[in-house]
Amino acid sequence: MSSAVVVAGLDKNYGSVRAVRDVSFTVARGEIFALLGPNGAGKTTTLEVLEGFRTRDAGRAEVLGIDPGARATARALRERVGLVLQDIAVEPYLTVRETVARNAGYYPAPRDVDEVIALAGLAGQARQKVRVLSGGQQRRLDLALGMIGNPELLFLDEPTTGFDPSARRGAWQIVRALREAGTTIVLTTHYMDEAQALADRVAVMAGGQIVAQGTPSAIGGRDTARTRIRFALPRGSTLGDLPAAAVPGDDGLVTVQTTEPTQTLHRLTGWALGRGTVLDRLTVDRPSLEDVYLRLTGDDEPAPVLEGSTR
Amino acid sequence: MTAVTTPGRRRDLALLWHQVRYEQLSFWRNPQSAFFTFVFPVVIIVLFGALFGHGAGSSYFYGLPALQYYVPTIAAVSVLGSCYSQLAIVLALRRQNGILKRVRGTPLPAWAYFLGLLAHCVMVSVIDVALIVGVGRLYGVPLPGNWAAIAVALLLGAASFCALGVAVASLIRNAEAAPPVVQLVLFPLIFVSGTYFPIHSAMLNRIAGALPVRPFNQALLGPFAHHAGLDWKSLGVLLAWGAVGALVAIRRFRWDPRPQ
Numbered sequence: 001m002s003s004a005v006v007v008a009g010l011d012k013n014y015g016s017v018r019a020v021r022d023v024s025f026t027v028a029r030g031e032i033f034a035l036l037g038p039n040g041a042g043k044t045t046t047l048e049v050l051e052g053f054r055t056r057d058a059g060r061a062e063v064l065g066i067d068p069g070a071r072a073t074a075r076a077l078r079e080r081v082g083l084v085l086q087d088i089a090v091e092p093y094l095t096v097r098e099t100v101a102r103n104a105g106y107y108p109a110p111r112d113v114d115e116v117i118a119l120a121g122l123a124g125q126a127r128q129k130v131r132v133l134s135g136g137q138q139r140r141l142d143l144a145l146g147m148i149g150n151p152e153l154l155f156l157d158e159p160t161t162g163f164d165p166s167a168r169r170g171a172w173q174i175v176r177a178l179r180e181a182g183t184t185i186v187l188t189t190h191y192m193d194e195a196q197a198l199a200d201r202v203a204v205m206a207g208g209q210i211v212a213q214g215t216p217s218a219i220g221g222r223d224t225a226r227t228r229i230r231f232a233l234p235r236g237s238t239l240g241d242l243p244a245a246a247v248p249g250d251d252g253l254v255t256v257q258t259t260e261p262t263q264t265l266h267r268l269t270g271w272a273l274g275r276g277t278v279l280d281r282l283t284v285d286r287p288s289l290e291d292v293y294l295r296l297t298g299d300d301e302p303a304p305v306l307e308g309s310t311r
Numbered sequence: 312m313t314a315v316t317t318p319g320r321r322r323d324l325a326l327l328w329h330q331v332r333y334e335q336l337s338f339w340r341n342p343q344s345a346f347f348t349f350v351f352p353v354v355i356i357v358l359f360g361a362l363f364g365h366g367a368g369s370s371y372f373y374g375l376p377a378l379q380y381y382v383p384t385i386a387a388v389s390v391l392g393s394c395y396s397q398l399a400i401v402l403a404l405r406r407q408n409g410i411l412k413r414v415r416g417t418p419l420p421a422w423a424y425f426l427g428l429l430a431h432c433v434m435v436s437v438i439d440v441a442l443i444v445g446v447g448r449l450y451g452v453p454l455p456g457n458w459a460a461i462a463v464a465l466l467l468g469a470a471s472f473c474a475l476g477v478a479v480a481s482l483i484r485n486a487e488a489a490p491p492v493v494q495l496v497l498f499p500l501i502f503v504s505g506t507y508f509p510i511h512s513a514m515l516n517r518i519a520g521a522l523p524v525r526p527f528n529q530a531l532l533g534p535f536a537h538h539a540g541l542d543w544k545s546l547g548v549l550l551a552w553g554a555v556g557a558l559v560a561i562r563r564f565r566w567d568p569r570p571q
Contacts, residue, residue, distance in 0.1 A: 051416060053567060078418040085416070089409030093340035098333070105329040106417045108322075129340075149418070 002065055004029045004153050004184040005050060010059035012045050019045045021208045023059070027186055027201075029152075032179050034195040035188045037205035038297055043188035044086060046205070047157050050186070051083055064153055079108055082151035086158050088138045090145075092131035096122050099130055100144050107149035119177070120144035121170055136167050143171065147178060154178060156187035160194060172197055192290045202289075206297040220292035227261040227286055230254065231279035234272065243267045253281060323423065330419070330427030331434070338431065348397045349439060352389035356381060356443045360450045372509055375536050382447035383535035384506045387468065387527050389439035391501070394432045394469050396493045398476030403489035406480070407568050415566040425477070433469045440465065460534035460541050467546055468527045471553025475523065478559035500524045520545075523552040 005027035012020040020042040027033040035043040048054040049061055052068040061068055066077045090099055100117055104110035117126050120140045125133060130141065139162065146154055156175070160168045175198055179185055189195055195202045196216045203213035204220070212220045230253045233239070239246050239254065244264050246254040258264040261284060272279050287295075338344050356378075363377035372380040405411045414424060448454065455461055479496065483489050501507065503515055504525035510516055519525035526545035533539035 053412065053415070075418050075420055078416065083413075083416040085409065085413065087409045089413045091337050091410060093337055094333070098336060102329070102333045103417060105326065106419045108418075145413075 002029075003027060003062075004031070004064060005033070005186060006060065006062040007046070007050070008060040010046065010049065010061060011057045012042075012049060012054065013057050019208055020049070023205075023208075023210055025203050025210065025213060027184060029184050030179065030182055031200045032175065032185045032187070032198050034199035034202045035186070035205055036190065036192070036195045036202050036293065037188075038190055041205040041297070042208040043205055044157055045208075047155055047186070047188055051081070051155055052077065079149065080152045082146040082149055082154040084142050084146040084154070084156045084159055086161075088135070088142055090130045090138060090141055093129060095127050095129055096133070096141055096144075097126040099141060100148055103145050104148050109150055110148050111150045113148070116144050116148050119147070119174060136163055139163065140167075140171070143174060147183075151183060153184045153186070156185065158188055158190070160189070160191070168194070192288075192293055196289050204293060204296045211296045212292070216289055219289070220287075220296055222287055222289065222292055225287050226257040226259050227264075227284060229256040229258065229261065229265060229268065229282070229284050231268075231282040234275070234277040234279070237275075237277075243271045326419070326423050327427055327430070330423055331430045334427055334431035335434065338435065344397055344401070348392045349389075349435060352385050352392060352439055353442050353446065355388070356385045356446045359385070360446055363450075365451045376452070378447055378450045379452045379536050380509065380532070382443055382452050383531035384528050386440045386443050386465075386535075387524070387531055388501065388506060389443060390436045390465065390468050390527070391472055391497060391524070393435040393439060394472035395476040395479075396497060397435075398428065398432060398473055399479040399483070399493045400486075400489045402477060402480035403483050404486040406565065407486035409568055411566045412568065429470060429473050432473050433466065436465065436469050455535045456538045457534040457540055460539070461531065463541060464527070464530035464534065464546065467549055467553070468530065471523065471549050471556065472527075474553045474556030474560055476556075477564060478556040481560050481563035481565065497524075504528055521548065523549060 003026045005025075007026070008024045010020055010023040011018070023042070023046055025033070035046060037043050045054065049056045050063055050068050052074055055069055063077060064080055066073045068074075068077065094102070096117060097113065101113050104113050114123075114126070117123055120143050122137060122140055122144065125137060130138065133141065139159075143156075143159065146156070159175070160171045163171060172194070175185060175187070185198075187194075187198070199216055201214065202216050202219055203210045205211065214220075217223060230249070232252060233242075233246075233248075233254050239248065242254075242256070244256045244258065244267060246256045248254050256264060256268065265284065268279060359381045360378055363381075366376045366378070368374045368376050402411070405414075415421075444452075444454070479493060480489070483492055500519075500522055501524055503510065503519045504522070505516075505519070505528060506524065510519070516525070520529075526542075526548040530542045530545040530549065533542045533545075
């Protein structure tokens with residue numbers, strides 16, 4: 001089966017601002033794909049080209065095999081695609097159930113209205129007016145509207161911004177359940193943990209370009225990056241005493257980078273025990289998705305140690 | 312996968328009715344629109360009834376009893392309110408809130424959205440006009456004879472003022488500006504068109520006759536008060552204004568709160 005989304009060489013300018021430059025990616029059917037990046041990176045613009053809200057200046061875009069910019073096929077495409085936009089936009093005077101039922105009527109084969117309301121966690125609010133809902137509840141209503149048409153593909157633009165931690169987990173549950181049911185999902189987020197928790201594949205955007213893409217565990221060379229061993233230098237020792245090359249950090253810890261963590265750790269702990277001391281506050285880790293993200297998006301000034309950490 | 316289907320006409324009609332129903336629901340639930348748009352003209356005609364009562368004909372009102380003059384002009388006001396003012400303000404607000412963009416993201420076709428709004432506005436107007444005629448009856452204003460001419464004038468007026476309402480919504484940038492702009496355009500128009508005071512200046516009448524409100528008044532006054540038929544000249548001017556509105560609306564209407 002063909003890909004759900006194909007983007008190749010996409011350009012979009014606003015006047016002299018080049019909002020999106022040469023962006024290319026594909027999303028396989030049944031996959032959760034995340035566009036990760038800071039505000040203004042071009043995530044929403046990319047998504048809005050795919051949603052048919054914006055024209056593109058150059059490049060190819062295909063959504064479920066259809067050009068999202070083509071007018072003749074727009075209605076047919078929208079019947080198969082669900083959207084959750086960045087801003088909450090719902091009529092204040094209708095009830096939750098009326099709002100969902102109205103949108104259900106726009107689709108040829110919608111899902112069951114009450115089932116979708118329950119899935120969005122709004123069963124208790126079904127008969128309440130939209131304007132009395134909390135911001136988080138309105139956002140979940142938005143999510144319900146995105147899935148009421150039983151879409152093959154769902155676009156989510158920062159779906160959990162402003163959610164409290166438990167509401168976010170709830171939203172993630174919904175997204176995972178939709179994927180289980182076969183829905184392809186393309187989402188934007190600036191939360192690292194969201195990309196990590198949900199996405200099968202991630203593309204990191206910065207300055208209108210994709211700077212890296214891959215699985216959350218391998219992106220930006222995370223899987224091949226050297227392991228970091230960090231600890232407090234024992235009192236009375238200098239960097240030169242250590243059996244491995246280390247650099248000091250501004251948090252009072254020293255960092256050792258290694259491709260052989262088992263061996264290096266053994267040498268370090270052996271050295272410490274031999275001197276009758278300990279490696280205080282010892283941690284062993286690899287660059288987190290957040291480290292990679294900060295490095296890739298150039299947002300990492302206060303972390304000079306990380307700068308040299310990966311290649 | 313599903314092929315590109317051409318939805319049947321029955322489905323389109325059902326969709327249109329579905330849309331009208333929810334427009335009605337949103338309208339009546341909103342106390343502001345329900346009051347200012349719907350109740351206001353009824354309040355005015357009741358007030359005029361109390362003021363002028365069962366008066367005899369006077370030359371000031373072209374030989375008509377005052378209320379017989381006011382039933383058609385206030386009926387016109389109710390159409391202006393529910394079609395032009397209400398539509399311009401609601402659309403500007405919905406665009407600013409992102410609701411229009413959201414609608415654009417569903418398979419609901421643009422024609423169904425606008426036709427649904429038009430049908431909704433016509434329904435509100437018809438109920439309003441019926442109430443105004445009913446109040447007139449209480450003060451002895453006779454029922455008009457030529458309902459067909461009234462129906463044509465009402466429908467054409469409603470469609471033209473809806474088009475003008477969408478046009479104004481297309482030209483306004485933000486929702487806060489909508490109510491003042493709408494009123495600024497409408498208020499002087501209503502005054503020079505003889506809606507509240509008959510105008511006996513031939514010059515003023517000639518100017519107002521080329522603007523949209525007076526022709527609508529005239530097209531209603533004829534069949535309401537003089538048992539006349541269709542006022543082709545007034546209907547023609549109204550149609551021309553409707554066409555201008557539609558043209559501006561089609562060329563300038565935006566769904567997105569932010570320009571490209």
